[in-house]
Amino acid sequence: xxxxYAYRCDACGELHHPRHFVCRKCGNTEFTEEVLNGKVRVxxxxxxxxxxxxxxxxxxxxxIVKFEDSGLIVSVQINDDKPYIGQEADxxxxxxxxxxxxxxxxxxxxxxxV
Ligand SMILES: [Zn+2]
Numbered sequence: 001x002x003x004x005y006a007y008r009c010d011a012c013g014e015l016h017h018p019r020h021f022v023c024r025k026c027g028n029t030e031f032t033e034e035v036l037n038g039k040v041r042v043x044x045x046x047x048x049x050x051x052x053x054x055x056x057x058x059x060x061x062x063x064i065v066k067f068e069d070s071g072l073i074v075s076v077q078i079n080d081d082k083p084y085i086g087q088e089a090d091x092x093x094x095x096x097x098x099x100x101x102x103x104x105x106x107x108x109x110x111x112x113x114v
Contacts, residue, residue, distance in 0.1 A: 040065035
Protein backbone atom coordinates (compact mmCIF):
# COMPACT_ATOMS: atom_id res chain seq x y z
CA UNK A 1 0.00 0.00 0.00
CA UNK A 2 1.21 3.48 -0.80
CA UNK A 3 1.61 6.00 1.95
CA UNK A 4 -0.62 9.01 2.42
CA TYR A 5 0.97 12.41 2.36
CA ALA A 6 -0.10 15.84 3.40
CA TYR A 7 1.93 19.01 3.04
CA ARG A 8 2.80 21.03 6.13
CA CYS A 9 3.62 24.71 5.71
CA ASP A 10 7.21 25.35 6.84
CA ALA A 11 6.28 28.78 8.15
CA CYS A 12 3.02 28.37 10.08
CA GLY A 13 2.48 24.60 10.28
CA GLU A 14 -0.89 24.56 8.50
CA LEU A 15 -1.56 21.13 6.96
CA HIS A 16 -2.74 20.93 3.34
CA HIS A 17 -4.11 18.27 1.05
CA PRO A 18 -4.03 18.22 -1.88
CA ARG A 19 -0.75 20.06 -2.39
CA HIS A 20 -1.06 23.85 -2.53
CA PHE A 21 1.50 26.15 -4.07
CA VAL A 22 0.74 28.90 -1.60
CA CYS A 23 -0.22 28.32 2.04
CA ARG A 24 -3.89 29.19 2.50
CA LYS A 25 -3.15 30.61 5.93
CA CYS A 26 0.08 32.61 5.63
CA GLY A 27 1.06 32.75 1.94
CA ASN A 28 4.34 30.85 2.37
CA THR A 29 5.41 28.63 -0.54
CA GLU A 30 7.64 26.07 1.23
CA PHE A 31 6.09 22.79 2.39
CA THR A 32 7.30 19.55 3.93
CA GLU A 33 5.65 16.22 3.11
CA GLU A 34 4.18 14.46 6.09
CA VAL A 35 2.92 10.88 6.27
CA LEU A 36 -0.67 10.69 7.47
CA ASN A 37 -2.08 8.13 9.83
CA GLY A 38 -4.82 6.24 7.99
CA LYS A 39 -7.62 6.43 10.58
CA VAL A 40 -10.40 8.81 9.62
CA ARG A 41 -13.91 9.66 10.78
CA VAL A 42 -16.77 10.47 8.40
CA UNK A 43 -18.11 14.02 8.82
CA UNK A 44 -20.49 14.00 5.86
CA UNK A 45 -21.13 11.94 2.74
CA UNK A 46 -23.07 11.85 -0.49
CA UNK A 47 -23.88 9.53 -3.38
CA UNK A 48 -23.06 10.85 -6.85
CA UNK A 49 -24.91 9.37 -9.83
CA UNK A 50 -24.01 11.72 -12.68
CA UNK A 51 -20.32 10.87 -12.81
CA UNK A 52 -18.03 12.44 -15.37
CA UNK A 53 -17.08 10.42 -18.42
CA UNK A 54 -14.54 7.69 -17.70
CA UNK A 55 -16.02 6.20 -14.54
CA UNK A 56 -16.85 2.51 -14.74
CA UNK A 57 -19.48 2.51 -11.95
CA UNK A 58 -23.13 3.64 -11.95
CA UNK A 59 -22.50 5.79 -8.86
CA UNK A 60 -19.88 6.50 -6.25
CA UNK A 61 -20.01 7.50 -2.61
CA UNK A 62 -17.94 10.49 -1.59
CA UNK A 63 -17.27 11.55 1.97
CA ILE A 64 -15.73 14.42 3.87
CA VAL A 65 -13.49 12.80 6.44
CA LYS A 66 -11.22 14.01 9.21
CA PHE A 67 -7.90 12.36 10.00
CA GLU A 68 -7.95 11.49 13.68
CA ASP A 69 -4.34 12.30 14.54
CA SER A 70 -3.68 15.38 12.39
CA GLY A 71 -7.18 16.87 12.19
CA LEU A 72 -6.82 17.28 8.41
CA ILE A 73 -10.16 17.33 6.59
CA VAL A 74 -10.30 15.98 3.04
CA SER A 75 -12.89 14.79 0.55
CA VAL A 76 -12.47 11.15 -0.46
CA GLN A 77 -14.13 8.35 -2.30
CA ILE A 78 -15.61 5.89 0.21
CA ASN A 79 -16.10 2.23 -0.68
CA ASP A 80 -19.31 1.78 1.27
CA ASP A 81 -22.93 1.86 0.11
CA LYS A 82 -24.25 3.16 3.41
CA PRO A 83 -21.71 5.36 5.12
CA TYR A 84 -22.83 7.25 8.21
CA ILE A 85 -21.70 10.32 10.07
CA GLY A 86 -19.20 9.45 12.78
CA GLN A 87 -18.19 6.21 11.07
CA GLU A 88 -14.56 5.17 11.50
CA ALA A 89 -12.68 4.20 8.38
CA ASP A 90 -9.21 3.53 7.00
CA UNK A 91 -7.86 5.83 4.32
CA UNK A 92 -5.59 4.45 1.62
CA UNK A 93 -4.28 5.65 -1.69
CA UNK A 94 -5.89 3.85 -4.58
CA UNK A 95 -7.27 4.24 -8.06
CA UNK A 96 -10.20 6.64 -7.79
CA UNK A 97 -11.00 6.76 -11.47
CA UNK A 98 -10.45 4.11 -14.08
CA UNK A 99 -10.43 5.43 -17.60
CA UNK A 100 -9.21 3.85 -20.80
CA UNK A 101 -5.44 3.62 -20.47
CA UNK A 102 -5.29 6.02 -17.58
CA UNK A 103 -5.78 5.69 -13.83
CA UNK A 104 -6.09 8.49 -11.33
CA UNK A 105 -4.85 8.12 -7.79
CA UNK A 106 -6.37 9.68 -4.73
CA UNK A 107 -7.58 8.91 -1.25
CA UNK A 108 -10.00 6.02 -0.95
CA UNK A 109 -11.63 5.18 2.35
CA UNK A 110 -12.48 1.65 3.41
CA UNK A 111 -14.94 1.23 6.25
CA UNK A 112 -13.70 -0.63 9.31
CA UNK A 113 -15.74 -3.76 9.98
CA VAL A 114 -17.29 -3.43 13.44
ZN1 LIG B 1 1.56 28.81 6.27
